[in-house]
Amino acid sequence: MKLSLAKNLRGANGTLKINIDLEIGDGKLVTLYGESGVGKTSILRMISGLLQPDDGLIRFSDAIWFDSALKVNVKPQQRDVGFVFQDYALFPNMTVKENLEFAAADKEDEVIDELLVLMELVDLQDRKPDTLSGGQKQRVALARALVRKPKLLLLDEPMSALDRKMRSKLQEYILNVHRKFGLTTILVSHETGEIFKMSDEVLVLSEGAITFRDTPAKLFSGNSLSGKFKFTGEVVSIEKEGVVYIVSVLIGNDLVKVVADSSEIENLKEGDQVLVASKAFNPIIQKI
Amino acid sequence: MEWSPIILTFELAAVTTLILFFLATPMAYWLSFTKSQFKPIVETLVALPIVLPPTVLGFYLLIAFSPNSAVGQFLNDVFGIQLAFSFSGLVVASIFYSLPFMVQPIQSGLSNLSSSLTEASLTLGKSKFTTLTKILLPNIKPSILTGIVLTFAHTIGEFGVVLMIGGNIPDKTRVASIAIYNEVESLNYSAANGYAIFLLIVTFSVLLLVYTVNGGFLKKWMS
Numbered sequence: 001m002k003l004s005l006a007k008n009l010r011g012a013n014g015t016l017k018i019n020i021d022l023e024i025g026d027g028k029l030v031t032l033y034g035e036s037g038v039g040k041t042s043i044l045r046m047i048s049g050l051l052q053p054d055d056g057l058i059r060f061s062d063a064i065w066f067d068s069a070l071k072v073n074v075k076p077q078q079r080d081v082g083f084v085f086q087d088y089a090l091f092p093n094m095t096v097k098e099n100l101e102f103a104a105a106d107k108e109d110e111v112i113d114e115l116l117v118l119m120e121l122v123d124l125q126d127r128k129p130d131t132l133s134g135g136q137k138q139r140v141a142l143a144r145a146l147v148r149k150p151k152l153l154l155l156d157e158p159m160s161a162l163d164r165k166m167r168s169k170l171q172e173y174i175l176n177v178h179r180k181f182g183l184t185t186i187l188v189s190h191e192t193g194e195i196f197k198m199s200d201e202v203l204v205l206s207e208g209a210i211t212f213r214d215t216p217a218k219l220f221s222g223n224s225l226s227g228k229f230k231f232t233g234e235v236v237s238i239e240k241e242g243v244v245y246i247v248s249v250l251i252g253n254d255l256v257k258v259v260a261d262s263s264e265i266e267n268l269k270e271g272d273q274v275l276v277a278s279k280a281f282n283p284i285i286q287k288i
Numbered sequence: 289m290e291w292s293p294i295i296l297t298f299e300l301a302a303v304t305t306l307i308l309f310f311l312a313t314p315m316a317y318w319l320s321f322t323k324s325q326f327k328p329i330v331e332t333l334v335a336l337p338i339v340l341p342p343t344v345l346g347f348y349l350l351i352a353f354s355p356n357s358a359v360g361q362f363l364n365d366v367f368g369i370q371l372a373f374s375f376s377g378l379v380v381a382s383i384f385y386s387l388p389f390m391v392q393p394i395q396s397g398l399s400n401l402s403s404s405l406t407e408a409s410l411t412l413g414k415s416k417f418t419t420l421t422k423i424l425l426p427n428i429k430p431s432i433l434t435g436i437v438l439t440f441a442h443t444i445g446e447f448g449v450v451l452m453i454g455g456n457i458p459d460k461t462r463v464a465s466i467a468i469y470n471e472v473e474s475l476n477y478s479a480a481n482g483y484a485i486f487l488l489i490v491t492f493s494v495l496l497l498v499y500t501v502n503g504g505f506l507k508k509w510m511s
Contacts, residue, residue: 050407076410083411089404093426102422103412148413 001026001152001184005046006055009208011037018042018053018208024201026061029178029185031195031216034205040188041086043205044154047186048083049076060152060184079152082145082183086156088137090129096140097125103147115143118180119173135166139173146177153178153185159194164234164250171197192220192273196232220275230277231256235270249276289482292459293467297487300375300463301443304382308390308439309432311383316394317420321406335388342385346452349381353453371453378454378461382443389438397431398424430502437498441491 007018018039024030032040045051047058049065052073058066065074091099100115101107116122119139129137138158145153155174159167175198178185189195195202196216204212204219212219220232233251240246245265247258258276260268268274319331337345352359353371363369371377401424409419425432447465454461456470464483471480499505 045407048411050410076407077413077415079411081411083408085404085408087402087404089402089408091405091408091423091427093423102409102414105413144408144412 001061002057002059003043003047004056005043005053005058007042007046007051007053009039009042013037016042016208018046020205020208020210022203022210022213024184024186026184027182028200029175029187029198031187031189031199031202032205033189033195033202033219038205039208040205041156044083044156044186044188047079047152048081048154049074049079080148080150082148082150082153084138084141084145084153084155084158086158086160088129088141090137090140090144092129095126095128096121096132099129099140099144100147103144105148109147111147111149115146118177119143134161135170138162138166138170142170142173142177146181149181151183153183155185155187157188157190160190167191167194168252174198192216193232193234196220229283230275232273232275235268235272235274237270238265238268247274249274251276289479290467293462293464293483294486296375296459296462297444297464300378300382300446301440303379304386304443305390305436305440307379308383308386309436312387312390312435313394313420313425316391316398317424319391319395320398334391337385338388342446342448343452345385346381346449349377349384349449350453353377353380373453373455373457373461375460378450378463381449381453382446385446385449386439386442389442390435393431393435393438394428397428401427433501434498437494441494444487444491 001024002022003024004021005018009016009018016037016039020043032043034040042051046053046066053066053068055068056066057064057068060080063074063080064070064072065079066072091102094102097112097116100112104112116125119142121136121139121143124132124136124140129140132140142158158174159170162170171194174185174187177183187195187199189198199216201213202216202219203210217230231251233249233256236248236250236255238245238247243261245260245262247260247265247268249256249258256276315330315334319327319334350372351357353363354360355364355370355372360371363371369376371380405423405427406419409423410416414422445465446463447469450461450463450466451469454463454466456462456466462470464487468480468483468487471477471483
């Protein structure tokens with residue numbers, strides 16, 4: 001898809017000039033990364049048609065959704081987009097199933113049952129949204145965004161409100177549907193671990209402009225570490241053991257203990273995302 | 289005491305409330321979403337009957353409804369309607385008079401809903417009308433109930449406007465509040481008391497119902 005967007009936004013911190021110009025490959029999962037207030041959500045809103053750019057072009061596959069030169073501005077209803085909102089935006093007056101049915105043109109659509117199974121929502125289908133946990137709401141929001149079988153999925157910090165375990169499970173769900181339905185997905189995220197795990201590419205947004213574009217590994221390792229093997233994880237605990245410190249890092253579902261000296265743990269605290277790499281030793285590989 | 293003023297009062301309140309609901313909902317929708325520069329002007333016009341003496345509103349409506357005025361003449365020539373001193377005239381006047389009581393609760397209900405609900409519905413391919421009827425209105429039921437009940441109760445309590453444009457014609461424009469005034473004028477206190485007690489009880493019960501339902505007490509008692 002081709003995105004060329006210019007928009008002046010007036011916000012609490014003065015004016016923000018969004019100006020981006022990029023091409024995103026079909027079927028890719030791309031993350032928009034940046035501090036809050038740099039225009040990430042506004043970009044998603046412009047792509048989906050909820051916010052009109054001042055100037056530019058939005059083209060997805062062969063369809064032109066917005067072209068300021070040709071005065072084309074396709075309504076959000078007619079854009080092939082699934083949008084998962086940060087606050088989920090589930091309709092409180094409808095049950096889980098009714099939320100999905102509302103999105104469908106035909107209530108009998110098989111895709112509803114298929115999505116209920118895929119997202120493990122069958123047991124929850126008659127519940128109202130306010131009786132669900134954050135992770136469950138998130139799954140409903142994701143399922144509902146997919147009912148119309150969009151080709152483009154926009155996720156606005158979908159996991160920011162969830163705990164680590166739930167987050168990792170939902171990342172699986174998202175990756176799963178991304179591959180299964182052959183979607184192009186744009187994810188807004190702050191979480192380095194999440195970005196590593198999920199995205200093909202990461203776009204760093206700063207003051208409305210893209211300042212970096214490459215694979216997540218390049219961004220977060222700073223490219224200075226040419227490790228033979230490296231993983232990212234989250235610091236679970238830091239314990240003093242004699243003169244050194246034992247840092248426990250959760251990588252995927254495995255807990256890894258790393259020895260560190262006091263200078264290395266200076267800037268570390270529990271919950272930090274870290275890169276664990278080895279340079280000098282050859283890792284052992286063994287069939288299990 | 290006769291029943292006809294009471295019946296007329298409820299007829300007027302019911303008709304006014306029904307028409308106002310369908311009239312005020314689109315207005316409230318527009319007011320809660322518009323970024324138009326005319327919004328403050330429209331909001332002021334809607335709120336005006338709250339502060340304006342009813343006699344002022346009644347006076348101008350009477351002038352407008354008069355067969356000698358352009359509006360009155362137009363209505364008479366085109367539709368054959370005579371609004372001054374008629375029940376239809378009372379309905380039109382009540383609609384102006386109670387407009388803020390229907391518009392404001394619905395508008396504030398809509399404004400308090402997260403805008404992402406509307407946006408989600410649009411990205412799911414639904415029109416703005418479907419979004420309003422299927423998503424927005426069902427999620428502001430307490431505000432709608434408040435609007436309906438306040439309008440109904442407010443119309444029951446109308447006096448100045450009715451007196452100005454309706455006069456005091458039995459079975460046509462003599463509503464309960466006018467009947468009370470009428471009975472007191474002729475020193476018939478017991479009949480006045482009958483109407484007064486009736487209005488007091490009805491309005492008290494209606495308001496109590498709203499606060500009970502909106503406060504969630506009804507659900508608590510039922511369960």
